[in-house]
Amino acid sequence: MEQLKMYWLPGTPIRNDPLPEGYSVSRFTKDEDRLAWCECCKNGLIPDDAGIEAFYHDIESRPDINIYEDVFFLDYQGEHVGTVTAFIHKDSNIGDMHMVGLKPEFRGRGLAKYFCIITEKKLSEAGVRLIRLTTDEWRKGAVRSYLSGGFLPVEYDTGMEERWRAVLKEYGIPRVDMLDDAGHYYKTLEI
Numbered sequence: 001m002e003q004l005k006m007y008w009l010p011g012t013p014i015r016n017d018p019l020p021e022g023y024s025v026s027r028f029t030k031d032e033d034r035l036a037w038c039e040c041c042k043n044g045l046i047p048d049d050a051g052i053e054a055f056y057h058d059i060e061s062r063p064d065i066n067i068y069e070d071v072f073f074l075d076y077q078g079e080h081v082g083t084v085t086a087f088i089h090k091d092s093n094i095g096d097m098h099m100v101g102l103k104p105e106f107r108g109r110g111l112a113k114y115f116c117i118i119t120e121k122k123l124s125e126a127g128v129r130l131i132r133l134t135t136d137e138w139r140k141g142a143v144r145s146y147l148s149g150g151f152l153p154v155e156y157d158t159g160m161e162e163r164w165r166a167v168l169k170e171y172g173i174p175r176v177d178m179l180d181d182a183g184h185y186y187k188t189l190e191i
Contacts, residue, residue: 028071041101095123116149
């Protein structure tokens, strides 16, 4: 089954929520950050027994990703507890919010919104045409955070509209605009 797709369009307001006490944002700086990235992405994005080969496969092998500029960490008291990769597809000027991971003990604290803020600020300042991401329905906290961060559902494959209606109903969201795959208004979904 295809993942859900969402787009953030330039001009959408970016939240300016301050980080909670003890938290900070950093970038990839040293070899040990590969393993820290893996620890943040386990329990849903990569297998629990994955090693740094997962970082190479999902991040470092991609020609459009500069690990020192595009890989961010959310830190708590100096420890990497979450990650997001925000990069630009140079052939299309489309931004990508990629591999968003948060250690399980830090989930449910409203921290996912900071991954949206990091990505939206970096990529909007770079002048991207839009920012895209893909996700799964079962990542409920992430989907809710993306919607509240200004990302909109995309109709790009058979059944997406129905899947999004189910998500909105489950979350108690009465309506949201939906885009087509080119990033244009498609319709307003209402439950």
